[in-house]
Amino acid sequence: MAEIEKPLPQISPLTQPFWEAAANKRLIIQRCSNCGVFVWCPHPSCTECGSDQLEWKPVSGHGTVFSFTIIRHVLERRGRGFENDVPYIVAWIDLDEGPRFCSNVVNCPVDKITIGMPVEVVFEETGGGIFLPKFRPR
Ligand SMILES: [Zn+2]
Structure with missing residues (x-):
């Protein structure tokens, strides 16, 4: 398979x-x-x-964590590809300019993330020339 x-x-x-x-x-x-x-x-x-x-x-790439969840388990086939990442953080980021952006918070232990945490954008290369905006603590 x-x-x-x-x-x-x-x-x-x-x-x-x-x-x-x-x-x-x-x-x-x-x-x-x-x-x-x-x-x-x-x-x-x-x-x-x-x-x-x-x-x-x-935009500045700066924002704060509005809300987040921690993914600890990957279920069913649609989750495959992510199993090596658990636990990982999915968060809503309020950009300083206003928009609310959904992404991952990286370079942050899952027990350290907090609502209101200041973050900044980083770009993760995925291959194929696509870079995903993610956020790290600042
Ligand atoms: Zn308008």
Whole structure:
């Protein structure tokens, strides 16, 4: 039976700028030129005012942990590829610029993570030119 590898992002024309920036270790988020809000996840139009005038803007990569969970067991086939990572942290990160971002917190023992912990982005190479934004304590 073939081993199932970790799923990777499906890159679309909409999300391609994000992944190109990530491959250069830059975090960019869409910002609405009409009302000024940052929009995440990528959208064709602003989630606040509906404008289609969205521009990709670099953000600091700094944020704080809003909430988290610790994955200690991997169940069923869909989890394969992650079994060597347990225990690991999945967290909602509130970026300093506003958007709430779901990712892993890395370089952090699972018993040390706290809500409100300051974190910064790091980029994890997955192969195939795709770099995943993750966060570490700062
Ligand atoms: Zn807007």
